[in-house]
Amino acid sequence: MNTPSTPIQHLPVIIVGGGQAGLSVSYYLQEQSIEHLIFERKTLMHSWQSQRWDSFTLVTPNWQCNLPGHPYDGDEPMGFMKRDDIVAYLKRFADKLKPPVREGVTVNRLSVNADGSYEVFTSAGHYRCDQVVIASGGYQAPIIPRMAEKLPSTLFQMHSAQYKNPAQLPDGAVLVVGSGQSGAQIAEDLHLAGRKVILATGDAPRVARQYRGKDVVEWLDEMGYYNISVDQHPLREGVRDNTNHYVTGRDGGREIDLRRFATEGMELYGTMEDFDGENLLFRRNLAANLDHADSVYRNINSRIDTWINEQCIDAPLAKEYLPPWQPELERSKLKLADADIGCVLWCIGYRPDFAWLDTPVFNGMGHPQHRRGVSPQAGLYFIGLPWLHTWGSGRFSGVAKDAEFLAQQISAQLTAKKMGVEMV
Template sequence: MTPTPRHVPVAIVGGGQAGLSVSYHLTQAGIEHLVFEARTAAHTWATQRWDTFCLVTPNWQCDLPGHPYDGPDPDGFMRKEEIVAYLAAFAAKVNPPIREGVTVRRAEPLAAGGFSVRTSDGDYTADEIVVASGGYHTPIIPRMAERLPSSVMQIHSNQYRNPGQLPEGDVLVVGSGQSGAQIAEDLHLAGRRVHLAVGDAPRCARFYRGRDVVTWLADMGYYEMSVDDHPLRDGVRDNTNHYVTGRDGGRDIDLRRFATEGMRLYGVLDGFEDGCLRFRDNLRSSLDQADRTYNGINAAIDKHIASRGIEAPAQAHYAPVWEPEAPVTSLALAGSGIAAIVWCIGFRPDFSWLDASVFNGAGRPKHSRGVTVQPGLSFIGLPWLHTWGSGRFGAVGRDAEHIARVIQKRLGADRFALRFAV
């Protein structure tokens, strides 16, 4: 006889900071729920970050529900072990009804309303599902990787921990977003010879005119701008993050300066043919565009300072310290000295376990601040779900509060609050 599925009003899929934030607000509203986490709460910060990883936004922006940063360095940048401790303390405060080690294998709408939820630990039904598993699921490694010789070690950025795990020799880092630029720097500072295939990621200053750029942008209201008010609208969700670092108290990442110190820069890696790595002839334009963004952000800060009569030290705009010479579009792998490749070209979303007509052609959910057209289905923790901070510690709590209010209204949750009070 097939066991009757257990019913839970709200199923939260994912036990990271987003899922825990929703759990916090549902608990405040007295709404019964379960959090399903395939591994352990907030595990990715401990298991999928390199040893010297740190935040790129100041600690004061960490403001999870009921758990703002209260450490000794609000203008600093938490290191990996501090982030893990911060999240462990948050999980302890929330004390969520979490099922760790339980994978949601399939979820689909029921004809009578609500959802069927099949897990590795039995079947459930739910009135509401909140997908809090983020959007970074499947590491992207191009098909060309299959043709590379087995003598070259290949890992993805989520597997990189430190230079010592890689074999002796040169290292090719593919991609110059936040992970790629910071991993390239980590290797470079360790004395490794680095080859970096540069992408189209923009960059920004760490500090400008006496303050952290994030602090200036917060004062300018940038982090309160919703996706609906952004000039790019939904397109901003596809933007690559600016590269910068909070390492050693925070600094710019300047790929041109790395080049003067021996790092070899190339354009986008396009393929591998006849034993040669093939690169696009776009290194100069990529560096120039990154610098235009850098100086453009600083110019916006200048305008803000001038319009409000703020006293701030003058600072010149960035001028390039290195220019590429003749482009290198082909590099024989055998003679390059490259012993390892770190792929830093991102992730694909994988919501294949969820049967719902809410996804676009790229497999990303369509929603309005996380709420989809499928009754009872919401998402949280995605980049630019509502504002820039939606995928970060800064604003995910506000998104969680919004989702919880929508759920409370849909469930008529006064009945839950009454039952919990008895």
């Protein structure tokens, strides 16, 4: 609590979150000599160190790492950095930047005053600011469904955010729930370690790693896909609900084909729905999930083919993909007692948690409303969210452009305030 001897500190800008997005905004604010302070609940780049498994790699090539003033500085631009290399790359960025940050400080509540300024209540005291950037990301609260409560208390359960390696899991088969990027890659990690894996699939799409002589990311970059804005996308803001394609950068990069895993002994099921006290229950949609993933895979390849033809590019021809496995039947039940499952690993993502943000800028799904990170509430901004502006917004490739844009908005607001002009 503040007392007369501890006056409320007033700052032009406060940034909430010390990941690459928050630090990128700090870079551009420093360029313009705009005073600001970053609050980070843990330590800088904490999630990269604590919420990634041991074999984690980037799924985009290293050359796409382009933080402001800090492009990829290694020897393998076409490779895929491992977790420890990513952490080291980000530490070098922070060391260059020397950001004004308070680590270990939690923002408990943030509200707006009648005059448009902001009250920021933290674990380290009370602050006030003119503008605030929310850089805490959209992956804050791990999702574990309520049906998990029905499973036996003796069954070990874990979210992907806690997973490090197969050795930390108890003996027995591992039920991996979810086949998005994390689920597919963790299922592969366990499979390569010789663990029995039962995978409850979802509707996540997949993408090739290499196609017609190049990494698919390189083709898509040439085609301008990473620069298409939300406003230009056919789905408009609906694209933010899309699931990321599964692929991996492991061992130099390769595609992930769940059908091939099935030929090697991984058990595949449709989407898990419930537990009836004896059986795990699944939708009969395994074939549909696999077909959907393959359809997206082929569609992306087809678009690359069109681009190659239109640009008269000399590229090697590709072999047609032939599914190596088809489910013979749709299994809707798995008796838990007979499956020898020692662990359930939930890989169904995260949900945003902005309960501490007391401003009316959220839609019915609890997601912040914004246009390129600029919210309807003057002086309140978001960065680091998937598809904030483009496909690259949630990646190392696009966050710098988003941060530079927001810094320009912040500067314009501060200038307008000094001149007594109200910006709309």
